[in-house]
Amino acid sequence: MRTSIATVCLSGGLVEKLHACAAAGFDGVEIMDADLVAAHESPEEIRALCDRLGLTIELFQPFRDFEGVDEALFADNLRRAAAKLAVMQRLGARMMLVCSNVATATRPEPEVAAAQLGALADLAADHGVDIAYEALAWGRYVDDYREAWRIVQLADRPNLGICIDSFHVLSRGHDPSEIQQIDPDKLFFLQLADAPAMDMDVLSWSRHHRLFPGEGDFDLTTFLSHVILAGYRGPLSLEVFNDTFRQTDVDRTATHAIRSLRWLYDRTAALNGWEELQLDPPQPPKGIDFVEVAGEDLSSVEQLLSQLGFVFGGRHRSKAVRLWRAGEARVILNEQDRTPGARLAGLGFEVDDAAGAARRAVEIGAPPVFRRTYAGDYELPGVAAPDGTEIYWNSRPAAESWAPEFEGGADPGTVDAPAALRGIVDHVNVAYPWQEFDEAVLFNTSTLALDSEPASELPGPRGLVRSQVMRTADGAARLAMNLAPPTAPLLPRHIAVRVDDAVAAAAAARARGLPFLKIPSNYYDDLDARFGLDPELLGRLRELDLLYDRDGDGSFIHFYTPIVGDVFFEIVERRGGYDGYGAASAPVRLAAQRARGE
């Protein structure tokens, strides 16, 4: 698989973009005309730079509003084309992208477009250039790849073929299976972009909201299967216009981009059974092995855990690390980190093949993390997520692998005190600034093998919070991702522990002096209005400052600890088949946290 990316996907000047593409490992690039026009380097200098960086110039793009015009405009368009062909010759580019006419076409007949494109192809042939004709989703007369292919067949020139762009095909709902009916010698180029499902005009959708493969709602594995099965032999090239990527660090975006291509090709190969081409297989988590909180002094986190009913699980025999547990929920407090406060620093996942999961992550492009270990310590393979959180995988039970390294705590083999909390990690709530959200979605998809639930939006006192849960189908591992409004600080992260009886857990925690988040009385009046709750349950909820939600399948009772540093804890109980996260109560919780100055 050859990889390529359009320079328009990245921020900065052309030279910076090319360096970033090469550093990320791309084989080639599409040079955007506007990027070259704004560059101080001559086409010859750009060509030499690409040579030195080992980047092939796969395409020069776009040439617009060419075909389907009257004779006078056609003559001027050929003159424009000749000038750009001269630039391409200096650049050493061998293929020009011609987009279907949006603005100036007045002749709908395919024969006219074919004749004009044929003349362009003949002119290009003199420069050794191929023409790849692309149907834009909003083209004046040509807005469907099948129509572009018909025109290319009519024109019948050896150096005229078509460019297929996943966005233009899938945004219009056109059937991609017919790509397999196209002569493979005429499939000149392939551009890939994903996008969220949105009901808006297709031009704005394309210009602002394209995403890298794996981040949106398009079925790109099926799409790519059709293109490869059709016999396409060119590069897989990303063309993603997105307001976010245009602003973010060019090297980071390029790394992010190539990860999306590797993931897509892997998924496509897996779908089609192309065994020899796959990465190590994805390892969907079977559970959360541990959650790690780091900071210089975590004694106040320890106090919260103790008040919640967590049991001290011991000190690590060789490091400044402590373990707390509540049944199968394990929290590691790591004081090797000298940063003040407390932050969610790591997540451990239970998988079938930990080494394979880590290999896959590195193959896709995540940097491995190094963790100092001493003789006899159990080694967990891991990588850094884009936001720096360390991800570890374990294919053995904690009690038989790393947990025995912790000494001096309650023996997990014996029975804990009756009031001890017993649970598992239900979900971990992580927050991202808006410009890092899509990258995190791709990481969670490609390396953690999690799937996206539909996104929702919650009104907080500082603006709307976009929330998206990524999870395994069975719910064994769930990450609730929050996207903060641009002007608001990041929301703190939190760890939700699921127990059998949240009301009892709350009562016990209160008895141990846990300061509860005070929930307004109005909230309970509203609960009663909405659900007509049993007065005794309502009384207990009100008394213990518990939050409640209900859907057709069951109900949800939960409460929050205060925030320490940048983390806090939530205790949740799921009754019946309730599968949500209490989103309806989130505005109340956010307002209550804000009222407490958190």
Added chain:
Amino acid sequence: MRTSIATVCLSGGLVEKLHACAAAGFDGVEIMDADLVAAHESPEEIRALCDRLGLTIELFQPFRDFEGVDEALFADNLRRAAAKLAVMQRLGARMMLVCSNVATATRPEPEVAAAQLGALADLAADHGVDIAYEALAWGRYVDDYREAWRIVQLADRPNLGICIDSFHVLSRGHDPSEIQQIDPDKLFFLQLADAPAMDMDVLSWSRHHRLFPGEGDFDLTTFLSHVILAGYRGPLSLEVFNDTFRQTDVDRTATHAIRSLRWLYDRTAALNGWEELQLDPPQPPKGIDFVEVAGEDLSSVEQLLSQLGFVFGGRHRSKAVRLWRAGEARVILNEQDRTPGARLAGLGFEVDDAAGAARRAVEIGAPPVFRRTYAGDYELPGVAAPDGTEIYWNSRPAAESWAPEFEGGADPGTVDAPAALRGIVDHVNVAYPWQEFDEAVLFNTSTLALDSEPASELPGPRGLVRSQVMRTADGAARLAMNLAPPTAPLLPRHIAVRVDDAVAAAAAARARGLPFLKIPSNYYDDLDARFGLDPELLGRLRELDLLYDRDGDGSFIHFYTPIVGDVFFEIVERRGGYDGYGAASAPVRLAAQRARGE
């Protein structure tokens, strides 16, 4: 005119919102149920606070998904309603907003909706509450105010009427003139919101992109005329859901909001000739009197002006202020300001009635600015724009008003040296962070009497820049507004001076040693490809680093000085009827400024 605003328009907690509404001068509020639910204050406390602040609780909202349901659900909906009516009684709210059913309606018959709403009205009557029924644009069966009115007529209860929301009427393209056919006693409530013209699903459009009146594309003056002529006697109430306003400072947004209502009512009164109700009439600028740059030490700005060919116009006789001019373009350098750097601090507009323009601005809600003047100095009335820029108005020529206070410069009565620059201010380019953009549009509309050109977007090296020009119809005053991407710093502001011969101006400036922004050679190759320019003109453009654009009406030649502090200058020439701003060259200019580290 009574003014009101829904608490959902503002950020923060309910108590903060109420204080901000009162401080901005609103007469009343719509209490959003969710705001009350999240508040720690009881309904009685909120009622007492509103009393103390002098705010009427005009409406309690929303009550959702009530009508058009089966019998079992109807019974539960009545139970829900009774609980909310009890809350309203504690709150002292006398009107409940019922939105047309979106989620649970299964009975499309208007008779069913009417019977169920009638029963609700009867229940509400026991609490002394009126029900205002509103057709949401995305209601399941009722999505048109005329259908809501039909149902209200069928139900025929004294305390059941309708609520009209401009968004739900205008977003669907429904004819607002039929509002005049509604019984005025049944027009219970009016909600006002503007919105940009957008092609997207109406629910997302409503939830994220509503704007205050005067900021969007709806014809709200005609809309409001129909409502008032229909005999509506309630308050004008704003209900604007917008991702930006939810995040910005609550007091600033409330001030911004009431300005929009005052402007709208003024325009509506003017449209209908309700003379006694109007503010002072708008004063569209006839030209730009001066531009003021402030800073501690402006000698480097002075050097730029001198190199451009501006003529020194003298020192102010009593202040640390200097005047430079180029024909009718006057730049005031104000060193009374002790902030380092240089910033665009003020704009003077030529109008027919300066005192009236300033009175109108203050009536709408802009704070007047105080400028220290000495005996005999000419006084210019002025106000502060939302971003702090000082706006002044002058109804007399500069030479007969403030300009004679400047001494020791070239006598404006005598002929300047042949190479001196002569021009006028063509436009001023101002930049806003994204969260202040809409507020600036409203200020420019309501107090400067400028109109919006369609917005455009320019790809810059740090992300897309949204650009919108606001101007008088004749172009005598133009503000080009740029909206920076959230993660990018504000673009510097600049002052564009229009001359008759930009090529000669550039040659003269270069001879005086002005450092030009270096434009890439590739740009000129592209100009030639696009326009097939006369080789001599192309050669001059390339030699002098000039930018060029052409449209159907004429052409545009321009160049930029370096940036000093946060300002720079542009010299422009308009040939023929060219009326744009060279937007096609902006990416090249932005990239060139970035390459120079600006």
